[in-house]
Amino acid sequence: MTSVRAQKDLDSTWKMNLTILLLVSLFSGFILAQEEVEAPTEAQPCHPDMCELLKELGTLREKLEAVETRLTDSENKEKTKVIFSAATGGSRAIGPFDADSTLIYKTVITNIGEAYSPVTGTFVAPVAGVYYFTMFYHAGGAHEGKLLLYKNTQLMIMTHDKRSEFDGADNGGNAAFLELQPGDEVYVRMAANSHVWGTDYHTTFSGFLVAQM
CATH class of the missing domain: 2.60.120.40 (Jelly Rolls)
Known part of the structure; x- marks a missing residue:
């Protein structure tokens, strides 16, 4: 019973990591594009839709980084055995x-x-x-x-x-x-x-x- 539960927990962890990797892959192109786009100036204002998209992508990147940090901390705690x-x-x-x-x-x-x-x-x-x-x-x-x-x-x-x-x-x-x-x-x-x-x-x-x- 214990081994089955452990296997389910392991499968759940892998699924979570896979989901995050897919999200990162999906939006990596957009994030790179955001970094390459120059900041809007008075001489070169960005299109309103593009500005909104870049803002949303920036927020999404921050959330993904926060999730990655929490996963890293969790993995480090699981590895600590005394x-x-x-x-x-x-x-x-x-x-x-x-x-x-x-x-x-x-x-x-x-x-x-x-x-x-x-x-x-x-x-x-x-x-x-x-x-x-x-x-x-x-x-x-x-x-x-x-x-x-x-x-x-x-x-x-x-x-x-x-x-x-x-x-x-x-x-x-x-x-x-x-x-x-x-x-x-x-x-x-x-x-x-x-x-x-x-x-x-x-x-x-x-x-x-x-x-x-």
Whole structure:
């Protein structure tokens, strides 16, 4: 059902583009003629019908240029794809540390658009839009597990599990939709005196562009 609908949308887009191309071809001769005709002067007044025709052709050209611009903008938005997913990597406990620290997810699983950096652990929004982010962790029970998701310097969400002597392992996670502007940064901080288990599979940070604005 989805493939049929996608095919119909594709056919509709092609028909729209074909219609515009036909209109451009139809009036290109008139537009070129308009550009070649000298502006009317007192010595050479143009025929009233010709003047009206040239005026209408000028208006039509402006409308066609506006449609072309909108189509170009729409195509650019459709081409913008931002999807990433990364894991901490390794096979060891990360933390606990005396202060909050940015958690760097070194093992890149997917990074379409190259907006996430495995060097800094930071996602930088390439375009304005609404993005969806998730963070999950696995940790032992000897220390608390506490991760904080930031947008620039603002805390947005967190996931937290206290230390427990009776619970050998903990798992936690959270997710949020964030409205971002180009250049906004999103990253995960591990709270002081907390820890997570670092592997290629358990502790992950992911996100993708939901809608461009």
